[in-house]
Amino acid sequence: MIIDEKKGKEIIAKRVAKELSDGQLVNLGIGLPTKVANYIPKGINVTFQSENGMVGMGKACESGKEDANITNAGGQYVNILPQGAFFDSAMSFGLIRGGHVDATVLGALQVDEEGNLANWNIPGKFIPGMGGAMDLVVGAKKVIIAMLHTAKGKPKILKKCNLPFTAKKVVDLIVTELGVIEVTDKGLVLKEINKNITIDEIKAVTEAELIISENLKYMEG
Template sequence: MTEHLSNAQIAWRAAQDIEDGAYVNLGIGFPELVAKFQAPGREAVYHTENGLLGFGAAPPAGEEDWDLINAGKKAVTQKPGASFFHHADSFAMVRGGHLDVAILGAYQVAQNGDLANWRVGSRSVPAVGGAMDLVHGAKRVAVVTQHVTKDGQPKLVERCSFPLTGVGCITRIYSSLAVVDILDGRFVLREKLPTITMEELQALTGAPLHTDGAVADLDVPAL
């Protein structure tokens, strides 16, 4: 059986690419883990669609203030300098191009950068929410995801078969097997787990993987 990174390890790898001082929005669920793994010496400023800039880690169990939540309705804490504002102003930040990075989950990502992350058949999150704004408002949009579905189907595909969240919006994918960039309508492999061969990785990917120079080992800590 092919070894896969855990969600925490994928989130750790994504966090290493966030620049110091970046304004960042994290999607609901799995992407929220990214906030736990800031690189040493760097500090990102996290933004939520419901009107909070500069939130910190989740509080200890039993110490939650349920007036202080993120867009996923999870309790958070404030960092020094945190600010609150109407959600309309929060979306103005997104739509005005003031976010450096958005990191979202995915059901499918196409080789041209299309993203489907809110509906699979009759199953969906409650609504697409702010994702459609984020994928076209943030300066850089990345995905964290398992490389395949629970039944082994590729999540990196030639063309999305699920309803789209955004068109041509994703530039990098952090998966459980690899780090893949999207360039000129192609998947370009940057890093892969050293325990998987190129042939094995390609068999689990629904579109051709290209290389542009050396492919580095995907090296993450045990978390």
């Protein structure tokens, strides 16, 4: 079964949003993770942190109302909520490294069976730098990877990452358009599966061993 990229990203963002709970301080990475903010369930109040120095980040700014003093970590114009606050980078990363951020949602190039993460460096090809990612995954209480299950048909969930690590043993949960996978001491446990695919189909595009949960459910979305 083929899920187009746009639809896939929507499925992922909606599902990740359900992982967040009331009162949490959450950091969303650039790109797909940013979309999670659009799907926070009603009644759940989450405060978003932006590593360029803000908590209480609101939605993208309306055209014509852009303020160069209020952008997200991707440089896009956003709003700040009335209860928000601004601060410098030392404070921003104090919040992150100090364990004050409840959850971070990031994209990945590769994740492996031990919860190792690679998302900043493709040697010889593309080295954007780690930015705040290394601090986020070390410091946030829960690390959620939001990514398409494969890249150009190739698995991204591997037995062992072969790209430089962002950090070792930090990933808690992997959400793709095909399923929800928890990283445990025993390995990767498939907890939810997209209702349009079979277990064999998800295994075929996952290099890592998948332990099928006894309580396997269809993915919410």
